[in-house]
Amino acid sequence: MFKTPTRGLWVCTKCARDSVSRVQRRSWLSAASGAASASHPVDRSAPGAVRDDAILRELFDSPARTAKAFKASELQPSAGLFKNRYLTSPNGFIVFARRSLQKASKIVDRVLGASSTAEYKAIVKDLDRLSDLLCRVLDLSDFVRMTHPDPRFQQAAAGAWSLVYQYMNQLNTMTGLSDQLTKALANKDVVASWSEEEKTVADILKLDFTKSAVNLPQRERDRFVDLSQRISEVGSDFVSEMAPEKEEIVLPSSSFYGLYPSIARALTRGxxxxLPSMSAEAQAALRTVKDEDTRRAVFIASRTASRRTVHRLDTMLKLRSELAELSGFQSYAHLALKDRMMAKTPGSVMQFLLALQQHNKPIVHKEMADLLAQKQTHLDGMATKVEPWDKDYLMDSVRLDMRLPVRHPDQLAAYFSIGTVMQGLSRLFSRLYGIRFVPRETLPGETWHEDVRRLDVVTDAGDQIAVLYCDLFFRKDKSPNPAHFTVRCSREISESEVEEAAAEVDGGDAGPRFDSAAQAANDGMESSTQGGVFKQLPTIALVCDFQKHEDWKSPRLYGIRFVPRETLPGETWHEDVRRLDVVTDAGDQIAVLYCDLFFRKDKSPNPAHFTVRCSREISESEVEEAAAEVDGGDAGPRFDSAAQAANDGMESSTQGGVFKQLPTIALVCDFQKHEDWKSPSPALLTFHQVETLFHEMGHAIHSILARTSLQNVAGTRCATDFAELPSTLMEHFAADPTVLALFARHWRIDEPLPYAMIAERLRMSKRFEGFDTENQILLAMLDQAYHGPEVAGPGFDSTRVYHGLQSRFAAGPTDPPETCWQGFFGHLHGYGSTYYSYLFDRVLAERVWRVVFAAGADGKAVDRASGERLKENLLKWGGSRDAWRCLSDTLQDERLKEGDEKAMAIVGSWGIKDDHHA
Structure with missing residues (x-):
């Protein structure tokens, strides 16, 4: 039932692919320049919006001038990481974990002891709170152990994570929780009392129990655990030790005519x-070497995995098949797709892929004809066929011919300082959703590195709805993969929770002191009362790996804006971290955003956003419980009130009569900055990095705008093949001229971006999109085949299946029979039977962009009505409503509501794009 916190389907799709929309109207080529002067980029209706907008840019572009203004005095005591009162030092992690487990044990006892109708009515909220208590520790500790530059914090976080993980495994062996939920589901009066959100969570939890084999006899359950462990081990070996059959290609240097001279010199001996078979140099050779025989040798070597690698893959697939059979499923694909997937069945996945393949086939045929013509022009005038080792070489040749004879004299990056891009995102969200980013001062100890900046997400009404920590810049040992981390998700905090937390206000049992029970109920992290509901705010960390300069020098679509806020001592983990409150047009704060955007040594290079604390209603009983925590007690922290203790001192607010913990978010990137803090140039981003930031912010905005009460369905905790839709959609906005006109200006001369520069880049990147789409379709089909019923048969041969699929469905060149590339398909380990989700969300994002935002035509990309349509029908539901219903309502397409194989086929028929372009 209870699972370790999972990230999105990928750390970030933008790490590997460009996926922005192609602009349709040639008249837009100069739109950016005109729009910049005609529009009013900053929403002046919300109090303080103009000031917040200006500070937002300065926060990231001019840190030398803003660092002190957004850092509380270091003389103040540490506020704890993310303002979590427990985490003022590494030792606090174990106290935090133990205190959370004490609370969890009480809930387990209450659920197991339930017997009355009233007690069974509360079981979903009890189990959801139990899940939230575990995830509060697991999510935050997982982030810290991967991202924090201090080994002491890493080790302490790892210890806390391990302690709670062990407890979670104990829960997964208990049949009592599953039995109690089954009894509740069987009671009509109980089910009738539940909200739709509670019913959804009950179904999710019941399915989780079924998939974890908790109801199997002990012998089968032990076998389930053993198989799961072996799958993990074999899968890890498959990914970490994959190798080619032939380690290198050795040929005379004359065979490599055309290879970049620097590469040729470095690899030539005697x-x-x-040439190493699996290397960037080998890929460069396929693009540049003129000799066809040499390219063929390189291609075959780079597409042939070792027999040991293929054996490991086959073993993993066989074990998964056995696990599915033990669990009562026809195949592993049936098992995996049963849980939080829109597709639901392997048949539906194939309907989608077949329809998409039919839509894409004419595009590939056109691209194949173009490559053959190029081959006849430049290589062989009598050629009648394009070989697989020709493809990369010919595509590169075509793109070279496409380049404009006169290139723009200035670099594209000059128009994208990190400050202006963040400013642009806030302006866009203000237009679309009525929210904005507000820089916030960070307290001592609040952030994990001096580069981290905090942004609060605030509505037009001034309500804070989330916290975003931005850690965007490169530093040594920081992961290079962009990512967002939901460190704490949104959830309502009940009154009883605050009441319980009252006992923690004074500390007690070596715990921290809180200012109030409400603060203790959310561990001191951000919370708010929204609409009369007390909620823990989603706390998100956005982590990137951008290069930066060391000198740091918003009514829009969503009706929110970012408001810079001063941070208290200990509130952030590094002096670079900036806090923004997310404020609505009405002035309501709806979130807190901590931004840690710049490079520093030992910081992970992976851009990400972390929801440190999600939004959740905090009940009156929770505040009452927290009253006992206000004065600390047992060495705990002191709080100002019971309401503050109920959310651990973190941000909370009352919205619509509901007291809620505000989402608190850390935005972490790795942008490079000059060592000289007095350099006049701000950190500048490539357009690919701009796309990355927009993509990751799409994940964050999903967590921020979700208005759910329960943790299990907060924000991105939705159908896995639906989770990448908001982030992929944001990539379309990154390339829209109206959106770019909001912020893309030259950092030095303040001239607007000539849109022709973006248009050329898009034209080049989209030139052979059909080939890329076909490759992804074939891989998704292969993923389904490898997790289907046939795997259990004695004659299963992964190489035969791979070539069979290519022969049957590929319109482009197919691999020679002596290759076995499937041994390099590492995604099979992490995303077994769900690889199709990347294509699925690309299609959905393209459709939403065209239908809801009219592909940006006539300013629709910044249209508030369009933003509200997306927010009200899709984003605000998180995972609490069926994804097909959300999609159907958003697109106003009743054909999709059933979410069956017919609906999947309809989605596939839309294709990635509607035009076949040269």
Missing amino acids: GKVR
Whole structure:
């Protein structure tokens, strides 16, 4: 039932692919320049919006001038990481974990002891709170152990994570919780009392119990655990030890005519080139070497995995098949797709892929004809066929011919300082959703590195709805993969929770002191009362790996804006971290955003956003419980009130009569900055990095705008094949001229971006999109085949299946029979039977962009009505409503509501794009 916190389907799709919309109207080529002067980029209706907008840019572009203004005095005591009162030092992690487990044990006892109708009515909220208590520790500790630059914090976080993980595994062996939920589901009066959200969570939890084999006899349950462990081990070995059959290609240097001279020199010894089979140099050779025989040798070597690698893959697939059979499923694909997937069945996945393949086939045929013509022009005038080792070489040749004879004299990055891009995102969200980013001062100890900046997400009404920590810049040992982390998700905090937390206000049992029970109920992290509901705010960390300069120098679509806020001592983990409150047009704060955007040594290079605390209603009983925590007690922290203790001192607010913990978010990137803090140039981003930031912010906005009460369905905790839709959609906005006109200006001369520069880049990147789409379709089909019923048969051969699929469905060149590339398909380990989700969300994002935002035509990309349509029908539901219903309502397409194989086929028929372009 209870699972370790999972990230999105990928750390970030933008790490590997460009996926922005192609602009349709040629008249837009100069739109950015005109729009910039004609529009009013900053929403002046919300109090303080103009000031917040200006500070937002300065926060990231001019840190030397803003660092002190957004850092509380270091003389103040540490506020704890993310303002979590427990985490003022590494030792606090174990106290935090133990205190959380004490609370969890009480809930387990209450659920197991339930017997009355009233007690069974509360079981979903009890189990949801139990899940939230575990995830409060697991999510935050997982982030800290991967991201924090201090080994002491890493080790302490790992210890806390391990302690709670062990407890979670104990819960997964208990049949009592599953039995009690089954009894509740069987009671009509109980079910009738539940909200639709509670019913959804009950179904999710019941399915989780079924998939974890908790109801199997002990012998089968032990076998389930053993198989799961073996799958994990074999899968890890498959990914970490994959190798080619032939380690290198050795040929005379004359065979490599056309290879970049620097590469050729580095690899040449004694007149021969020794080219590693699996390397960037090998890929460069396929693009540049003129000799066809050489390209063929490189291609085959780079597409042939070792026999040991293929054996590991086959073993993993066989074990998964056995696990599915033990669990009562026809195949592993049936098992995996049963849980939080829109597709639901392997048949539906194939309907989608077949329809998409039919839509894409004419595009590939056109691209194949173009490559053959190029081959006849430049290589062989009598050629009648394009070989697989020709493809990369010919595509590169075509793109070279496409380049404009006169290139713009200035670099594209000059128009994208990190400050202006963040400013642009806030302006866009203000237009679309009525929210904005507000820089906030960070307290001592609140952030994990001096580069981290905090942004609060605030509505037009001034309500804070989330916290975003931005850690965007490169530093040594920081992961290079962009990512967002929901460190704490949104959830309502009940009154009883605050009441319980009252006992923690004074500390007690070596715990921290809180200012109030409400603060203790959310561990001191951000919470708010929204609409009369007390909620823990989603706390998100956005982590990137951008290069930065060391000198740091918003009514829009969503009706929110970012408001810079001063941070208290200990509130952030590094002096670079900036806090923004997310404020609505009405002035309501709806979230807190901590931004840690710049490079520093030992910081992970992976851009990400972390929801440190999600939004959740805090009940009156929770505040009452927290009253006992206000004065600390047992060495705990002191709080100002019971309401503050109920959310651990973190941000909360009352919205619509509901007291809620505000989402608190950390935005972490790795942008490079000059060592000289007095450099006049701000950190500048490539357009790919701009796309990355927009993509990751799409994940964050999903967590921020979700208006759910329960943790299990907060924000991105939705159908897995639906989770990438908001983030992929944001990539379309990144390339829209009206959106770019909001912020893309030259950092030095303040001239607007000539849109022709973006248009050329898009034209080049989209030139052979059909080939890329076909490759992804074939991989998704292969993923389904490898997790289907046939795997259990004695004659299963993964190489035969791979070539069979290519032969049957590929319109482009197919691999020679002696290859076995499937041994390099590492995604099979992490995303077994769900690889199709990347394509699925690309299609959905394209459709939403065209239908809801009219592909940006006539300013629709910044139209508030369009933003409200998306927010009200899709984003605000998180995972609490069926994703097909959300999609159907958003697109106003009743054909999709059933979410069956017919609906999947309809989605596939839309294709990635509607035009076949040269």
